[in-house]
Amino acid sequence: xxxxxxxxxxxxxxxxxxxxxxxxxxxxxxxxxxxxxxxxxxxxxxxxxxxxxxxxxxxxxxxxxxxxxxxxxxxxxxxxxxxxxxxxxxxxxxxxxxxxxxxxxxxxxxxxxxxxxxxxxxxxxxxxxxxxxxxxxxxxxxxxxxxxxxxxxxxxxxxxxxxxxxxxxxxxxxxxxxxxxxxxxxxxxxxxxxxxxxxxxxxxxxxxxxxxxxxxxxxxx
Numbered sequence: 001x002x003x004x005x006x007x008x009x010x011x012x013x014x015x016x017x018x019x020x021x022x023x024x025x026x027x028x029x030x031x032x033x034x035x036x037x038x039x040x041x042x043x044x045x046x047x048x049x050x051x052x053x054x055x056x057x058x059x060x061x062x063x064x065x066x067x068x069x070x071x072x073x074x075x076x077x078x079x080x081x082x083x084x085x086x087x088x089x090x091x092x093x094x095x096x097x098x099x100x101x102x103x104x105x106x107x108x109x110x111x112x113x114x115x116x117x118x119x120x121x122x123x124x125x126x127x128x129x130x131x132x133x134x135x136x137x138x139x140x141x142x143x144x145x146x147x148x149x150x151x152x153x154x155x156x157x158x159x160x161x162x163x164x165x166x167x168x169x170x171x172x173x174x175x176x177x178x179x180x181x182x183x184x185x186x187x188x189x190x191x192x193x194x195x196x197x198x199x200x201x202x203x204x205x206x207x208x209x210x211x212x213x214x215x216x217x218x219x220x221x
Contacts, residue, residue, distance in 0.1 A: 162185040
C-alpha cells in the first residue's frame with residue numbers, strides 16, 4: 001500500500017476511527033507539521049474539533065536523537081529525572097536544551113494559533129495524529145506530555161508505522177490505531193507518493209479551515 005498524499009492518508013485513517021464521529025468529548029490533535037494534513041481529514045470526517053499539539057523532544061546533550069524529556073503545548077513539561085540524575089547531565093546543559101526547544105515551540109505556537117489558547121483536553125478523548133511513525137519517539141513524548149493535561153483517554157492514530165513501534169505505544173496510550181504496518185518498513189516517506197514537507201502556512205490554513213467546516217452530525221460509514 002502506497003498512499004497518494006497525507007490527505008488520502010487522513011481519509012483512510014478516519015474510516016478506522018468512525019466510532020468517534022460527532023462526539024462532543026472528542027478532539028483530534030495533529031502533530032505538526034506533517035501530521036496536521038492527516039489530522040485535518042480525520043477531524044473533518046468525524047465532525048470533531050481539530051487543533052495542534054506541538055511537542056518538542058529534549059535531546060541528550062551530544063546525542064540529541066536520544067530523548068531525555070519533552071515540552072509541549074500548554075506549558076507541559078516532561079523530564080526523565082532518574083536518567084538525568086544517574087547520568088549526571090549538567091543543569092546548564094539541560095537548561096540550554098529546554099530554552100532552545102521552548103523558543104521553537106513558542107515560534108510554532110504563535111505561527112499556528114497566534115493568540116488562541118492551547119486546546120482544552122481535560123476529561124476528553126484526545127486523538128493524536130501523525131503522518132507516520134518510525135521509532136515513535138516523538139509520539140511517545142506527545143502521549144506522556146498530553147497525559148499531564150488530564151484527558152480521559154489518549155488515542156494514537158497513524159496511517160503507517162512499523163508493527164513494533166505500534167506495539168510499544170500500546171503500553172502508554174489507551175488505544176493505538178496503525179492503519180498499515182508494512183514490512184520491511186525503512187522510512188515513512190517510502191509509503192507516500194507525495195511526501196513534500198508541510199509548511200507553517202499550510203498548518204495555519206488547515207486549522208483555520210477546520211474551524212469553519214464543522215457541521216451537523218454526519219455519517220462517516
